[in-house]
Amino acid sequence: xxxxxxxxxxxxFHPSPSKPQYVPPAGAVDxxxxxxxxxxxxxxxxxxxxTPCDASYEQLFAxxxxxxxSRNVVVQATCHGADNRAMVDALQRSNGLARGIxxxxxxxxxxxxxxxxxxxxxxxxxxxxxxxxxxxPPEVLRRIADRIAPLGWxxxxxxxxxxxxxxxxxxxxxxxxxxxxHMGRPDLSKDVDGPEFQLFVKLMRExxxxxxxxxxxxxxxxxxxxxxxDFIPFARHLVDHFSDRVLWGTDWPHPNxxxxxxxxxxxxxxxxxxxxxxxxxxxLLVDNPHRLYWHR
Ligand code: 0GY
Numbered sequence: 001x002x003x004x005x006x007x008x009x010x011x012x013f014h015p016s017p018s019k020p021q022y023v024p025p026a027g028a029v030d031x032x033x034x035x036x037x038x039x040x041x042x043x044x045x046x047x048x049x050x051t052p053c054d055a056s057y058e059q060l061f062a063x064x065x066x067x068x069x070s071r072n073v074v075v076q077a078t079c080h081g082a083d084n085r086a087m088v089d090a091l092q093r094s095n096g097l098a099r100g101i102x103x104x105x106x107x108x109x110x111x112x113x114x115x116x117x118x119x120x121x122x123x124x125x126x127x128x129x130x131x132x133x134x135x136x137p138p139e140v141l142r143r144i145a146d147r148i149a150p151l152g153w154x155x156x157x158x159x160x161x162x163x164x165x166x167x168x169x170x171x172x173x174x175x176x177x178x179x180x181x182h183m184g185r186p187d188l189s190k191d192v193d194g195p196e197f198q199l200f201v202k203l204m205r206e207x208x209x210x211x212x213x214x215x216x217x218x219x220x221x222x223x224x225x226x227x228x229x230d231f232i233p234f235a236r237h238l239v240d241h242f243s244d245r246v247l248w249g250t251d252w253p254h255p256n257x258x259x260x261x262x263x264x265x266x267x268x269x270x271x272x273x274x275x276x277x278x279x280x281x282x283x284l285l286v287d288n289p290h291r292l293y294w295h296r
Pocket of ligand 1: 035077079181219255
C-alpha cells in the first residue's frame with residue numbers, strides 16, 4: 001500500500017485509449033511525457049503541489065507501442081521535485097529508447113550531472129507556473145544554465161502566456177537551446193495574430209535557439225475533445241513557421257486535469273491537422289527530436 005494518496009480531484013489517465021487512425025512515421029518520438037512513482041518506491045517530493053496517481057514506465061512504454069511511437073522524452077514533473085530517480089529509472093529501462101529532462105538544484109555536483117548524462121538526460125526544466133512551484137530566482141537558474149551548457153544539454157521552460165512579457169528578456173538571454181512547453185500556454189480564446197501569441201512568435205522568430213512543443217490541446221482548449229479545434233491554428237502556425245524547431249508529445253499521464261481526461265488516440269489523430277504535409281510530420285515527429293535528443 002502506497003504511503004501516498006492521490007488528490008481527491010485527480011483524474012486518472014485514460015484506461016483504454018482508442019487506436020489512432022493516423023499512423024506516425026517510423027522512429028516517431030513522444031517528446032513530452034512523465035512517469036510518476038510508484039510512490040512507495042520513488043516518493044513524491046515534500047514540497048509538491050499535487051499528489052498524482054502512480055504512472056509507471058511499463059505503462060508508458062506500452063502506450064508508446066500502442067500509439068505507434070518508437071521513443072519517449074520523459075520530463076521531470078514537479079511532484080517529484082529535484083529527485084530524478086523515477087525518471088532516470090525509466091530511461092535506464094528503455095534500451096536507449098528514452099531520453100530525459102531533469103530538475104536540478106544549484107548544489108548538484110559535476111559527478112551527479114555526469115551520472116544523469118550517462119542515464120540519458122539531455123536537459124533541465126525551469127518551471128515558472130506559480131500553481132506548480134515556488135519561485136527560483138533567475139540568477140540561480142542562469143547559473144544552472146551555465147553549468148549544463150558545456151554538456152550540450154538544453155533548457156526546457158514552462159510558463160503561462162500572461163507572464164511572458166516579464167520573462168522575455170531572461171528567456172532570450174539563455175545560453176543553450178531553449179524548448180518551450182505547450183507553446184507557452186496561450187489563451188486560445190484570443191486571436192492567433194493577436195498581441196499575446198505574437199509576442200511568443202516574436203521570441204521564436206528573433207531567437208533561433210528557441211523551440212516549442214506543440215502540445216497539450218487537452219490543457220489549453222476551451223472547445224475540448226475529440227477535435228480540440230481551437231488548438232489547431234496556434235499549433236499549425238508554429239509548425240508552418242518554425243518547422244525545424246517544433247516537437248510533439250502526449251503529455252501522458254496528463255497531470256492536473258480536473259475536467260476531462262483525454263483519449264490519447266484522439267490526441268495522435270490531431271497531428272495531421274497541425275502538421276499538414278508528410279514532410280512537416282517527419283520533421284515534427286522524427287527529425288527534430290532525434291537531432292535534439294539522440295545526436296549522441
Ligand atoms: C505538464 C503540465 C503540468 C504539470 C507539470 O511538472 C508538472 O507538475 O508539468 C500542469 O499542471 O500544467 O506538462 O505535465
